[in-house]
Every structure is written in C-alpha cells, then in structure tokens.
Amino acid sequence: MKLDLSFYDKKRSLKNSFALGLVGFLAILGSFPFLAVTFYVLMKGFSALDWAFITQLPKPPGEDGGGVGHAILGSFLIVSVASLIGIPWGLSIGIFMSEVKKKTPLFRILRFVLDVLVSVPSIVVGICVYVSVVVYMKAFSGFAGSLALSILMIPIIARSSEEIFKLIPDHIREAGLALGIPRWKVILKILLPGCKGALITGLMLAVARAAGETAPLLFTALSNQYWSADLTKPMASLPVQIYNFAISGFENHQRQAWAGSFVLVMFVMVLNLVTRFILRDKNHGSRN
Amino acid sequence: MTDLRIDRTLENVEKEFLTLGSLVENILSQISELIKKRKFAPDSLELVLDCEKKINNQDRRLLKVCTESLAKESPFGMDLRFIIAVMKLSADLERMGDQSRNIAYLIKDYLNHTTTKVDQDIIEMCNQVQWMVRTSIEAFMKRDVLLAERVRENDQIVDDILADMRSKCTDMMKQDTQLVETGIDQIMMAKNFERIADHATNVAEEVFFVVRGHQSFDSYKGDNL
C-alpha cells in the first residue's frame, strides 16, 4: 500500500517558507549596522571631506581647514612595514601547521600560542611592545607600531593560510611528490601558486584589521603633527589622529574626525572589493 | 553464494541444455523401439522427423540463450568455460539428431529384409550408444570427470563392434549377393550409430574442459600453450 506523503509535503512547504522568510529577514537586519555606520559617518563627515583633507597637515585648534595627510602617509608606512613583517612570518607558520607530517612538540606549542594570540586584546599587544621596544630604545617609533600591528596580523594570517592549505586535496601533493619534486618545492611552487587567490583574501583581511587598530599604536608609534617618513621616530596614523580629533573640543576637529572615519571605512571596503575582484572565477571551473 | 544473478543465468542455460539432451535421448529411444520391436507403423517415420525438428529448434534456442548470457554477464573462469562448452556441445547434440534421422530412414528398408546374424550386433550398438549419450549428458551436468572418462573409454567398444560388423557383413555379402542390399543398410546404420557415439565422446571431453580448463589429458599433452 503506497504511503500518501502529500500531507507532509504541505506541512514541509509551510515550514520551508517560514524558515526562508526568517533567514531573509535576519540577513537584512544583519546588514543594518554596516549600512547605518557607513551612512552616518558619511553624513557627518562629508562636509569636511575635500582635497585639502587628504593632502594637508592639521591646522591649529580653532582654525578651519587643514587635513590628515600626514596621518594617511603614516598609516600607509606603518601598515606596509607591519605587512612586510607579518605576512611572511604568518604564512610560514600557517604552511608549517598544515604541511608538517608529525605532530612534534613544537607543533603543539605553536597551536596553543596561536589560539591564544588570535583573541588577545590589541591594547595588551601595544603595552608589551611598549615595554620591550619603546622603553628599551627610549623612543616611540613608527617601527614599534609596525611591530605591534604585525603581532596582531600573524595569528590571523597563520590561521587562514593553514585552513586554506588544508583544503588542498592530498592527491595534489602526492601528484607533485610523484613527479620527483622535493617536498619544499611542491609547497612553494605548486601548492602556493595554486591557492593564490584564497590566500590573498586572508592577507587582505589581516591587513584591514591592522590598519584599523588604534590602541596598540597609542603606546608605540604615538603621534606626530608633521609630515614624517622616519620610522624611528613617532609617527602619525589615521586611527590615532581620529582619536585625537574626536576628543578635542573643536568643531573643526570633530568634523574631521568623522571624515577620517569615513576614509577608514572606505579603505576597508575598497580592500574587500579588491579581494573579491582578484578571486573572481578566472578558471571557468572544471567542465565536467 | 545462492541466488546470485549469475547463478540464475547459468541455471537457465543448464535447463535449456538439458531440454536439448532429453530430446536427443527421446529420439534415440524411438529408434531403439523400432529396431527391437521390428514394427514400423505408418507414422513412425513422421514421429522421428518431428522429434528431429524439435532438436534443431532447441539447438538454435540454446545458442541464443548462451550468446545472451555471455553478453549480459561477461563471465570469467569456470562460468565462461561452461557457457562456451554448452555452445560447442549444442552442435554435437544437434548432429546426433541428424544421425538418428538417417537411421530412421534406413530402418524402414532394413526391417523389410530377412533377419541376419548381424541383427544382434545392431541392437547391441544401439544399447551402447544410448548408454553413452545418457551418461555423457549426466556427467556434463554433474561435472563428473570420472563418469566422463568411462564414456570416453566406451567409444572404443563401439568402434570394435563396428569393425566386427563390417567384416561380418562383407563375408555375408560375398557369400550371397541377394543380401548385398541388406548388408549395406546394416553397415550404414552402424556407421551412423558410431558417429553418435563420437559425439557423445565429445560431450564427455568437454567435462574436462569445464572442470579443469583444458581438454582431457591426451589432447592437453600435445599442445604447447
């Protein structure tokens, strides 16, 4: 005797529609914070956004105009050096964690350390670098700032690159080894180029996070009112400059704090768009 | 191990083979009846010819079943050898039918002649051949190598009877030219029986092929595989 499932079908349809509706609603709800922040910041800061804002130094308090050009340059320099330190270091750790054959004690220690560092408060990192580098060198410096940011980047890069490498199926590695290619060359010349796109996303996200950090820079790079490209001296950065402007009482400064925030948000958004562009499906997938 | 699809296919092949074998045994017992009872009814020949037609049809049917089984199952090992052996023996059994028909035509005239001392020999031959056909089929169905060997050995007995009959008939024909027709008919009947015995021997030899993967030891020793 055939079982009539049509009743269950109707019930299932209802459940399906309900779940779909709920999920859709929550998705729209979830995008509000981002949209709200972006628009609010844009509204508040748009009036201060002009060419001078990006290219000029800040004016003395009370005076109108001026900009955060030095902070943008400073951020760029600090984050670049941080990336130069953090990316190779993080990648190496990530590849090691994924590709190592035996779970040696070093592996276990690294695993533990990484898991802790991923969620360490950034201000703690700032203080540590302050105590070890700034006090030791008796100077605040952009380089110390880069160091602190790189310490924040490394666990993120290590974890994401480890995950990406683990996604590569084993038979690709075997195919490389079977050609008589030494293991390290298989990793660097075959596996690494193969997951370029996904890796770059991970790197970009780490860079974006570092670019937005304020607390660690307060204790390391400090701040600077003038153009400077000297990493051995205190250096301005956009997040810190926003902070300085935000706590100042002057209206000009406050507006510029909003504008700076807008620039920062835009930077993160552009970085994300760029990574999506890089990852677009160039390979047409497999034809099967 | 039971109720596999391949086993069911093989059972079907066996069934069709057995059907063909039974038809051959049937036609032989019809002929045996005619020879021993010495009674040839008006429809006796027709019955024999009818049986022979059935044999031909079953041969074709068996061949079809075997071909389809090979295509469907792609068998290996003993299964493969079995189906191939059945296809080969189908021809032998069909030829037995032909020979039996030939004998039936000859019986009609033979029974019109007076009895001779060779009549016993013909009856003996008929018995031997019936035994060989029945036993060889049994040996094949049971995959019984020892039984098959006995059938093979019996072929010599049939050959000997034929040789004996030939010389007796020759003497008989030399002495009385009236008996030449009788003699020829008798020799021809005997010859057909001997051919049936040869075919039965082929059935027996295929038992070795199925069970051991090669023909009986004599033929294997000769080949350089």
Place this chain on the structure above:
Amino acid sequence: MKQVVEVKGVSAWFGSLHVLKEVSFSVHENEVVALIGPSGCGKSTLIRCLNRLHEEVQDAKISGQVFLEGQNIYGPNVDAVTIRRRVGMVFQKPNPFPGLSIFDNVAIGLKLAGVHNKAILQERVEECLMKAALWGEVKDKLKNPGLSLSGGQQQRLCIARALAVSPPVLLMDEPTSALDPLSTASIEELIAQLKKTVTIIIVTHNMQQAARISDKTAFMLNGELVEYGRTTEIFTQPRMEQTERYITGRFG
C-alpha cells in the same frame, strides 16, 4: 625480456595495521600488469611502495626490497626524490595542478628538476602531449588553465605530465574510475600505445578492464598476493580457488 621492476618480500604497515604481507613478483619491460582485488586488499598501498610514496604517510613502515631496473630503491643512501622521478604516477581523480596552464602542467616536472631551456621544454611538452593523444585538442590553447579541460582530457594531461620526466615505469591507480565510458575507452587505447615505450602497472576495480588491457594480472586479498599470471589464464582458468571466486563475482 628485461625485468624492470622486481618486488621481493615487501611488507607494509600503517602504524600497527599490517596492510601488505610479504608480496613478491616481477614485471618485465613493456608489460602492462593489472592489480585486482577487493577494497582494502592493499593494491593501492603496494603501488605506493613502488615509488616511495608510502613512507610520506605518518606512521607508515615498510620492509623488503623493490628493485627498479636492478637498483634497490630502499637501499641505504638512496634518495626518494630521485627514485620518484623514475616512476610516474597517475591518480584516480584527474588532478592537474590548479593555477597552472596546460603547458605549465606538463612542463613543471622538468622545470623544477632544473630544465629552463625554453626550446627543450617546448619540444618535450609537445612530445608528451602527443604521446598522451591530447596534442591535437590543446595545441592552440596551451596557455589555458589545466582545469578548463574535460575530465577525460584532464586525465590525459596528467598522463602527459607524468611522462614528461621520462620514467621507465608508469603507475596508474584506478585511472578511469572517475571517467565516463568513452573517456575510459580512449585512455585504454592510450595504454595500449604507451606500453610500447613504458612499462605500466595499473590498479583497477574493473575486472573487464583488467582483462582487456593487461598482459599479466595479480590478484590480491588481505594484503597477500594470491595469484599472479598471464591475464588470459587468470580469467579463463585460474589456479587458486579464491581467484576463481573473485573473478566470477562469488566473493563474500
């Protein structure tokens, strides 16, 4: 006929799991040898012992000897990497290297071995793609990604890649089990051509395939080599009862 591969008393373990038990057999030049047997019988492990891939797995152990053209590949001071260059391997799932073009996929083995001369690489890539019966289909799009090809083409690309470093022996681990019947047929035709220049050892689940393409067949069960002989004999009159049961499908 020259003995190209000789396996002597090879046993292998994954930790405490004993997967190969004293396997011995030999393969002659330009032969195609098929390894058949139920899942878990050790056939994939066995071929991975022939190109020293087995030891790349954690806790893997191996004992016994494997002679490649007379040299024991497990001898002292023998470099696994050099050995692997002499034994090519094609896998079950076609796996062109992602991110590399068709040309680069074939050339990578040579490039990473130190060959950089463009003319040599060009010539070699063309030669191997022709041997793999793929040249005609890809000669105008060598820069396209390897993964843009169909499944059957990808597998032929992997064959060309393996042939590029000129190994005398080619191992194939169920190379057609992920392909459709037409692609499978073309790869089988390819194997018939390739055996003129390479010796091939192929693991297959498909007995009909083993019967079609191989000269010799080895039947394995529970890590042991049960029977090894000419393919025609193994499939028409095997000596061992276990072999008979497996090939007639009456296993288990």
